[in-house]
Amino acid sequence: MAVAEKKPLGDTWEAQLAEAVKLANVPTLLMVLVQLTGDLNWMEAPYTPKRGRGLDDNDSGGLPEEIQDEIRAAAFGEIREWHQNGNVELPEPSGDLAATMLSRAMGEQVTPAYGQIVAAELADKSFKRTPVDAPEGFNVLIIGGGMSGICAAIRLKSAGIPFEMIEMAQDFGGTWRENRYPGAGVDTPNHLYSYSFAQYDWSHYFALRDELFDYFRTVARDNGLYDYVRFGTKVDRAEFDEDAGEWIVETSGPKGNETRRVSAIFSAVGVLSIPKVPPIPGLESFPGPACHTAEWPEDLDLTGKRVAIVGNGASAMQVVPAIADKVSEMVIFARSKQWAAPFPQFRKPVPEPIRWLLREVPLYQKWYRQRLAWTFNDRIHSSLQVDPEWEEPARAINRTNDRHRQAFIDYMKAELGERQDLLPDVLPDYPPFGKRMLLDNGWYRTVARDHVTLVPEHLKEVRGNTLVAADGREFEADVLILGTGFQATELLASLDVIGRDGQRLRDVWDGDNARAYLGSTVPGFPNLFTLxxxxxxxxxxxxxxxxxxxxxxxxxxxxEQVFEKGAHLVEPKPEVYENYNERVDAAHAAMVWTHKGMENWYRNSRGRVVALTPWRHDDFWRMTRDADLEDYLLDA
Known part of the structure; x- marks a missing residue:
């Protein structure tokens, strides 16, 4: 039994709890009850929730109202008692029990092994923040102040390892600092799209850009990271000095060109950081405002303008509905087609009583997050494996994938309404999930509007204000917006990295064929870690x-293990690196992203999947719980 510090119970707190429990997610309340009371009967009939549909939170659990009322009443009483005395009968469920609990909460079988990551996060043991005994003089340079860089800095600070951060821009935030186009937001619920160790009082279930930007700056500020960063500075070159066993890093910024020596580099430059601009003939001749969504001008006024959008990926799908009411005409050049799922919580605010509950009751917040994690992280992973016996591979990869396909088509038809003539222009000719699944925030309804024209062709040429589609049609525009994505397969393309024997990382990776052991280390590049x-x-x-x-x-x-051995340099053995990447490629070969005829930004010019993991979250989590020094070469 865990006993926390005794807290006074006030009428206001009790009243707020009562209001919150009335609105709370029932399957989440059930798991809170199990942990607070230790009574496993709360997982059995008649309390077992039914499986939810799609991405919905399944707030009622599909249970009769009288059962819901019983659960809410019990939860109110137990949470009230916990607030008063701090008692939690099951403070740290085992992995097996955690898997069972999540299975009951979801109304479906959760893979037993998945319980390990659930149990660790419930116990706040997934992301450790313990000190490390580093050798004197050992220091780290973190390149980038986005999500990865902030996380790395927090861990290094807690470990007591000296570090400095370099960031090209003038603030933290990464992609949420750069992408400020209308409608920019996250396609993962933000109670999940947040650090496990730094929750936040989110105003919406799916936050838009400004709130996300504020979150990452707040985490950086709360952890004192502004004292460790140099903004407005770019890393131009990093070369490994074999004699000294250090990296020589060249930077440019407000203080001019500088050189520094560091023991290790954490590259946190991001994947979606370099805008991809297609080579459209005449693009430079367009006389009006023209921009990539990642470089949206703050003063861009679209009111009453004829606007053209190139692309229909995630950025375009967000910006199109967001600006539709402002423009006089809109034409969308959408060469490829995308699958998009219903988005029931789009722009839905989190009710104040629920925000209160998430802040005040950690167990509720943790279980709400774990349910989201299963729904959005790994629930569909098994359905992305190709069934070689499936008879219709052109439309789907297996029976479950085919059911998803039909559900998405039915949704498209419903959203298009009277404009069923547009169905051939929006219906993908590849299996669902062959490209990253998008969430529909009004895209289908927007392209069906009278002042919007969807062109299922690429933009072939720009002749001043005239835009020529591949089928020869011409359109006039005042503003041109490129929603054409990023150079996702050319990792670390923004800097020159030179390792042992003068080998350049871009040559080792042959441009767009990046590989790493566990996505993190590369032979010949000691103490270079790619986040x-x-x-x-x-x-x-x-x-x-x-x-x-x-x-x-x-x-x-x-x-930490390297230091314990008296060494300070580490790199993976070539055979370990090769074996791991062979396993990665073999796993991808059996998945939808390499399905015959598929094209996506995950794959490089050779057709190899570079950007994505083939593993489930809990698989990768287990792979990275501890390091085996037998996989590495060490150097003192």
């Missing part, structure tokens, strides 16, 4: 923060 590196991105959904936390946990643990 959100090759094959760590997510195609099956979920929060990319989860694998980044796993990477950082692993790297610091690796360094």
């Amino acid at each position: 959100l590196g090759p094959n760590t991105g997510l195609g099956h959904g979920g929060s990319v923060i989860t694998p980044v936390e796993s990477q950082i946990h692993y790297i610091v643990r690796l360094l």
Whole structure:
């Protein structure tokens, strides 16, 4: 039994609890009850929730109202008592029990092994913040002040390892600092798209850009990171000095060109950081405002303008509905088609009583997060495996994938309403999830509007104000917006990295064929750690923060073991590196992203998947719990 400090119970707190419990998610309340009371009967009939549909929170659990009322009443009483005396009968469920609990909360079977990551997060043991005994003089340079860089800095600070951060921009925030186009937001619920160790009082279930930007700056500020960063500075070159066993890093910024020596580099430059601008003939001749969504001008006024959008990926799908009411005409050049799922919580605010509950009752917040993690992270992973016996591979990869396809088509038809003539122009000709699944925030309804024209072709040429589609049609525009994505396969393209024997990382990776052991280390480049590196991105959904936390946990643990051996340099053995990447490629070969005929930004010019992991979150989490020094070459 765990006993926390006794707290006074006031009428106001009790009244707020009563109001919150009335609105609370019932399956989440059930798991809170199990932990507070230790009574496993709360997981059995008649309290067992039914499986939710789609991405819905399933607030009622599909249970009769009288059962819901019984659960809410019991939860009110137990939470009230916990607030008074701090008693939690099951403070740290085992992995097996955690898997069972999540299975009951979801109304479906959760993979037993998944319980390990759930149990660790419930006990706040997933992302450790313990000191590390580093050798004197050992120091780290973190390149980038976005999500990965902030997380790395927090861990290094808690470890007591000296570090400095370099950031090109004037503030923290990464992609949420740069992307300020209308409608920019997250496609993962922000109670999940947040650090496991730094929750936040979110105003919406899916936050828009400004709130996300504020979150990352707040975490950086709360952890004192502004004292460790140099803004407005760019890393131009990093070369390994074999004689000194250090990295020589060249930077440019307000103080001019500088050179510094560091023991290790944490690259946190991000994946979606370099805008991709297609080579459209005549693009420079467009006389009006023209910009990539990642470079949106703060003073861009679209009121009454004829606006053209190139692309229909995640950025375009967000910006189009957001600006539709302002423009006089809109034309969208959408060469490829995207699958998009219903988005029931789009722009839905979190009710104040629920915000209060998430702040005041940690167990509720943790279980709410774990339910989101299963729904958005790994629930569909098994359905992304190709069934070689499936008879209709052109439309789906297996029976479950085909059911998803039909559900998404039915949704498209409903959203298009009277404009069923547009269905051929929006219906993808590849299996669902072959590209990252998007969430529909009004895209289908917007393209069906009278002043919007959807062109299922690429923009072939620009002739001043005239835009020529591949089919020869011409359109006039006042503003041109490129929603054409990023150079996702050319990792670390923004700097020159030179390792042992003068080998350049871009040559080792042959441009767009990046590989790393556990997405983190590369032979010949000692003490270079690539956060959100090759094959760590997510195609099956979920929060990319989860694998980044796993990477950082692993790297610091690796360094700790290296230091214990009296060494200070580490790099993976070539055979370990090769074997790991062979396993990655073999796993991808059996998944939807490499399905015949698929094209996506996950794959490089050779067709190899570079950006995504083939693993489930809990698989990668287990791979990165501890480092095996047998996988590495050490150097004192």
